[in-house]
Amino acid sequence: MSVQQTDRRLRDTDEAAACRSAPKRIFVVGCPRSGTTAVQRALVNAYRLYSLAETDFFGTAAGGGLGAVGCRLGLARSPAKYGPAFDRLRELLGPFSLLAYRNPTTRRFGKLVASFTTVLDQAASEAGEVGWLEKTPGHYRHLPLIRRFVPGASVVHVIRWGPDVVASLRDRALRYAKFERQAEFHYGVRLWNRALSAALRDARRYAASVVLYEDFANYPKALLQALGRELGLAERRAGEPGGDYAIYAEEERWKHAVDGSVRPAASKFSEVFSQRERDWVERSLSLMAYRRLVERATRPANVWLDRRNQVY
Numbered sequence: 001m002s003v004q005q006t007d008r009r010l011r012d013t014d015e016a017a018a019c020r021s022a023p024k025r026i027f028v029v030g031c032p033r034s035g036t037t038a039v040q041r042a043l044v045n046a047y048r049l050y051s052l053a054e055t056d057f058f059g060t061a062a063g064g065g066l067g068a069v070g071c072r073l074g075l076a077r078s079p080a081k082y083g084p085a086f087d088r089l090r091e092l093l094g095p096f097s098l099l100a101y102r103n104p105t106t107r108r109f110g111k112l113v114a115s116f117t118t119v120l121d122q123a124a125s126e127a128g129e130v131g132w133l134e135k136t137p138g139h140y141r142h143l144p145l146i147r148r149f150v151p152g153a154s155v156v157h158v159i160r161w162g163p164d165v166v167a168s169l170r171d172r173a174l175r176y177a178k179f180e181r182q183a184e185f186h187y188g189v190r191l192w193n194r195a196l197s198a199a200l201r202d203a204r205r206y207a208a209s210v211v212l213y214e215d216f217a218n219y220p221k222a223l224l225q226a227l228g229r230e231l232g233l234a235e236r237r238a239g240e241p242g243g244d245y246a247i248y249a250e251e252e253r254w255k256h257a258v259d260g261s262v263r264p265a266a267s268k269f270s271e272v273f274s275q276r277e278r279d280w281v282e283r284s285l286s287l288m289a290y291r292r293l294v295e296r297a298t299r300p301a302n303v304w305l306d307r308r309n310q311v312y
Contacts, residue, residue, distance in 0.1 A: 022121075024152075031192045040133060
């Protein structure tokens with residue numbers, strides 16, 4: 001064996017050891033109204049994970065268009081563009097985090113992400129946890145950045161039956177003016193299709209975890225056990241404190257239900273859409289991608305499910 005080969009093997013061994021000792025870094029993503037917050041709450045209650053409200057770090061720091069393309073090439077946008085991402089972290093973590101005094105200044109996007117992960121690693125360590133979970137549904141748009149710049153990242157895609165998601169988006173839009181533009185059913189269909197397309201690519205390339213909301217709602221304990229084993233998570237012992245993190249803002253009233261018992265959500269599809277709209281939605285949803293993700297989904301522990309004809 002050459003000296004170069006020996007050096008490379010030693011370096012690979014050191015990197016593998018570092019990954020094993022590093023905190024668990026988990027991202028939960030998916031189309032909004034798919035149950036991502038409920039899965040987040042259940043995971044941090046069951047396992048030793050620190051968590052917080054949505055950071056939208058990659059959405060803010062990378063943005064879209066040419067700026068996002070530059071970030072994929074490793075080039076950071078201007079401090080005026082990525083600064084709000086760190087301002088948001090400071091708001092969530094409080095004045096005693098590593099971000100207490102100033103934002104990082106760099107033109108390398110990888111260094112920005114390293115600052116982000118270091119801050120969350122510190123927060124998890126100070127909370128006595130062995131890792132952290134960040135849930136921003138829209139981060140599915142930035143999975144190439146997460147995969148490239150966050151060492152050891154695990155991604156959990158939460159998917160839910162499309163018509164129910166589109167209906168839930170409209171129902172929320174009718175209740176809260178903040179989401180008024182999401183009442184258009186074309187919006188919900190496009191959002192769901194994009195989220196599933198990203199999930200399928202990620203699952204194929206990186207063996208990402210896929211959670212069906214319907215399985216989670218019907219078999220929460222069994223699903224969490226299977227997902228915990230899949231991700232290599234450490235369980236909380238009975239009576240052990242922790243897990244009661246603020247994962248949503250008080251004004252986000254549509255998320256308050258996640259603090260109750262897990263149960264299947266009633267479909268609003270027939271209530272909020274006319275027959276003509278329902279027909280268009282069903283024709284336009286990418287059901288083939290959904291079926292393929294169903295085949296890859298984490299199975300609840302000790303529960304036999306026949307996936308062959310499962311379309312809900």
